[in-house]
Amino acid sequence: MSLLRHAGISFDVPPGWEVAAxxxxxxxxxxxxxxxxxxxxxxxxxxxxxxSFGADAVExxxxxxxxxxxxxxxxxxxxxxxxxxxxxxHPLKPQDFDRSALQRAIPGQSGLQRFFSHKGRAFxxxxxxxxxxxxxxxxxxxxxxxxxxxxx
Numbered sequence: 771m772s773l774l775r776h777a778g779i780s781f782d783v784p785p786g787w788e789v790a791a792x793x794x795x796x797x798x799x800x801x802x803x804x805x806x807x808x809x810x811x812x813x814x815x816x817x818x819x820x821x822s823f824g825a826d827a828v829e830x831x832x833x834x835x836x837x838x839x840x841x842x843x844x845x846x847x848x849x850x851x852x853x854x855x856x857x858x859x860h861p862l863k864p865q866d867f868d869r870s871a872l873q874r875a876i877p878g879q880s881g882l883q884r885f886f887s888h889k890g891r892a893f894x895x896x897x898x899x900x901x902x903x904x905x906x907x908x909x910x911x912x913x914x915x916x917x918x919x920x921x922x
Contacts, residue, residue, distance in 0.1 A: 777807045778891075779840065782918035788816045796844055807842040811915060823873040823896055833878065833901035836911050840895055840919070847892035852885040859884040859895060860916040864905040872898065880905060888921045 774781045777794030789811050796804040808822050814835045820826045824837050831837060847853055867880040873896070880902035884895050895916070899908040 778922045780920045790816050809840040811838040825874050831900040835900040837898040843892040848887040848890050853887040853892040855886045861913045864909045867905050
C-alpha cells in the first residue's frame, strides 16, 4: 500500500490502483478561473490527462474497475447548501449507485456523487463502477479506500 498526500488530502492507495492528483491552492488560471484540487484513484491505468470528473478515464474502464474522484471546490462553497453535509461520506451502499448518476453515460456503468464539507473545505466525491450489475462487489473495493481518506 502506498500513501498519497496532496494539498491536505491523503489516501492509502491499494496495490494495483493508480492515482493522479492535480491543482492545490486554487491558483489563478489565465482564464481568470481558479484551479481546483482534483484526485483520481482507479483500479485501471489512468489517462495521462483527464477532465476533472474522469470523462476520459471512464472510457478505459472494464466491468470490474472502479474510479474515485475527489474534487475540491473553493472555500466560499463550504457554507452553501450543496455542501451542508459535514464529514466524509462513507460507507457507500450499493443501492446508492444509479446508471443515471454518471457525468458521461457509458452502458453498464453506474455512479454516485456526494457533496460534503470538512473543516471549512467543500468537496464532491464522485464514484464510477464499471458494472452496475456487480455493484455489491465493486462498492466493496471503494469503501476501504474511502475509509483511509484524511482531510487537513
